Amino acid sequence: MKTADPELMRAINRLNVLDTVRRHGPISRIEISERTELSTTTVSAITASLLDDGLILPRHEGDIRNEAVRGRPRVALELNPDAARVVGGKIAANRMVFVVTNFRGDVLSKLALPIRLDRQPIGVIADLVEDGVRRCVVDAGLSLEDVDSVCLGFPGVIEHRTGYIRSSPIFRDTNVDFASEMSTRLSTPTIVESDAHAITLGHHWFGKARDLEDMVLISLEQTLGLGVLHGNSLFRGAGGLSHNLGDLVLGMGPNGVVRLSSQAGESAILGEQQADGRFAEAIRLGRGMNHAQALIKADDDRLIGAAIRAGEAVGLTIANIVTLFAPPRVILVGSSLALGEPFLNSLRDAYALAIPPSLRGVSELVFDDSTDDFWAQGAAAVALYELYESPWNTTGPAL
Amino acid sequence: MKTADPELMRAINRLNVLDTVRRHGPISRIEISERTELSTTTVSAITASLLDDGLILPRHEGDIRNEAVRGRPRVALELNPDAARVVGGKIAANRMVFVVTNFRGDVLSKLALPIRLDRQPIGVIADLVEDGVRRCVVDAGLSLEDVDSVCLGFPGVIEHRTGYIRSSPIFRDTNVDFASEMSTRLSTPTIVESDAHAITLGHHWFGKARDLEDMVLISLEQTLGLGVLHGNSLFRGAGGLSHNLGDLVLGMGPNGVVRLSSQAGESAILGEQQADGRFAEAIRLGRGMNHAQALIKADDDRLIGAAIRAGEAVGLTIANIVTLFAPPRVILVGSSLALGEPFLNSLRDAYALAIPPSLRGVSELVFDDSTDDFWAQGAAAVALYELYESPWNTTGPAL
DNA sequence: GTGAATTAATCCGCATAGGGGAAAAATTGT
DNA sequence: ACAATTTTTCCCCTATGCGGATTAATTCAC
Incomplete structure (x- = not known):
């Protein structure tokens, strides 16, 4: 069991606040406090740190303010779309689809490649996937250095924790350490996940x-x-x-x-x-x-x-x-x-x-008859979720 | 999501320490610290509180001390068997088995009643179960007031969280709020659980x-x-x-x-x-x-x-x-x-x-061909686990 | 236009938690 | 008796969250 220390406490609450901002659009600190059941003080501190890290932004324009209400107006906070970019991919036997999304999960570019990878040697598959990721990133007007992480969804038995593809109709071999392979090729952290898991999270975030x-x-x-x-x-x-x-x-x-x-x-x-x-x-x-x-x-x-x-x-x-x-x-x-x-x-x-x-x-x-890019967007959500959990700059204690 | 505050932190670490003591027999503070990855300071504080609440005991006699080692000897800590007593029961269609256990889960008394309850009215079943619990408690030389909680394992679909028996071959009716019924009758907190869940925890604690x-x-x-x-x-x-x-x-x-x-x-x-x-x-x-x-x-x-x-x-x-x-x-x-x-x-x-x-x-x-009392012991483990989690006296901040 | 009322966000001080290092305690060895 | 050694506790530090007071930013009333 993970040992509970103040750091973990903060990590939990931070994720909680960040996720609340993600789910409930532009939202004021007070509403965050109500939803998370954290005190306004704590919400204020955490949002300050998130603002400082550039993960969220205050929205001044078009305040959704009820004009008939007095008092200091609420400042709505929302995810900073440009805080990060990720690539999500759905890799199937006869096609690959990639999307680049921003920190909110908005799709910046899509790329569908109707290519049969089925049973190709690992190296060839890796080549094709690498190429797809790179092209999709370029299509979004970005460079790979702008991308924070990549998540690829595969059919079959995928061990997300270790990055191994235990077995998949796409690979002739079993137990392929594809996450490491792609991380090296792209020099960007890459995770693999079951395509079903990816679209499950996709539906939780964006769908049904x-x-x-x-x-x-x-x-x-x-x-x-x-x-x-x-x-x-x-x-x-x-x-x-x-x-x-x-x-x-x-x-x-x-x-x-x-x-x-x-x-x-x-x-x-x-x-x-x-x-x-x-x-x-x-x-x-x-x-x-x-x-x-x-x-x-x-x-x-x-x-x-x-x-x-x-x-x-x-x-x-x-x-x-x-x-x-x-x-x-x-x-x-x-x-x-x-x-x-x-x-x-x-x-x-x-x-x-x-x-x-x-x-x-x-x-x-x-x-649900969503198209393939929704699967890829789900994979992007998996990547984003891990970013949300990661410690970031953490606005160190002593500055 | 539960909000993380210092109290939760302490609750988590306390449970962790208590569970470590339960699992690893008489154990010194240093070993607890190693296993839980908490600092010795924290372990010392938590064990002090647990000792204060009487949940654990120091064991001076028969120190498992390696005689050839110098330095201050370790003080082994173990669960205080008498910190609490619970009743576990397995209720089947044609028999009931009860055990009373101490805080460690040691069986103090067993009672097997080969009675067919099958399709009896709820009141009759409750009567018989109540009687069984009371008898088993008396057999252990105790009174119901000495018992901290009761857990009953039933076949069928049991909603542990609410205490409802959604459907069970034993009951003619569905959605029976049996936990409340028995809590009232016994004036002791009573929980219901699926018999399968009970023996699952039983195997985790005592079995295979x-x-x-x-x-x-x-x-x-x-x-x-x-x-x-x-x-x-x-x-x-x-x-x-x-x-x-x-x-x-x-x-x-x-x-x-x-x-x-x-x-x-x-x-x-x-x-x-x-x-x-x-x-x-x-x-x-x-x-x-x-x-x-x-x-x-x-x-x-x-x-x-x-x-x-x-x-x-x-x-x-x-x-x-x-x-x-x-x-x-x-x-x-x-x-x-x-x-x-x-x-x-x-x-x-x-x-x-x-x-x-x-x-x-x-x-x-x-x-595993364990006898019925092992099932009942599993139910007792479910009851004990909830006691372990509960706040107890908490050795209040200011004393 | 100025002040009262109102609501949001922040600041201050407090309590608790865990961790590190020093000190104390309890032994064995010489 | 004293040194060496190991465990446990004590003291101090920092981080966290919370409650209450304070400040900020508005609307409304006159």
């Missing part, structure tokens, strides 16, 4: 879970991922390992265990169409889901069947996850949502069937 | 997880429960709800969803034998599992079949839990373990088959 401190997110992409928000922070498994939902077992079939990935993974849904040459080409180019969508609209029976089966499998899985975590909301994201009604309806039906009666109504299902 | 700060426990009784230890503390779901594993879905069968409880619940295993009059009687009296054990030894085919099916279902479920939490150890407890080899072997086989290759070797399975 801003109002919640607990929730669960399920990502349906090539890999099936899980993110759990618990008490406003990401719940990373025991060893800091991320969860790999695709490995979950749904039951025993004639050929051994049936895993979720074999029912609802991207390749499981699309793979049944191998015969069709044009479709195979689309898959290879990462347009499989769009193509599948078109086929479903055209009443392609085989694909509709696959989508229904996938929806059932995912619906059951969500019911199981809800049984374990009982979150107030479950957010579903990922390319598989593009399969449309056949998939979503069977998912909803299976969920309704499988959810235990006692938990009926506890969780609401929310579908 | 003393060396771990993360682990998962699965309880196989009438109800199938889950306990997750995360960073030395119980992980209680989002809303503080406990998990009910039996509701997990294993797949779709011909008659709708197949839940784990229908494969591996006590009644699922035993229920198939309804024909046999003597067996039915044994079940009614809560001796079902013992009887089943005998039948299995006698090569009863139907029961062996049921045990094998149950083992498979549990094995798959454990694999899924491991996929989600990746704990270093999974402890299995509960009456169903008595089914013996057919059950355990099929469980192990199914687990080995279902665990994803990437997680092979991450978790070890441990079977």
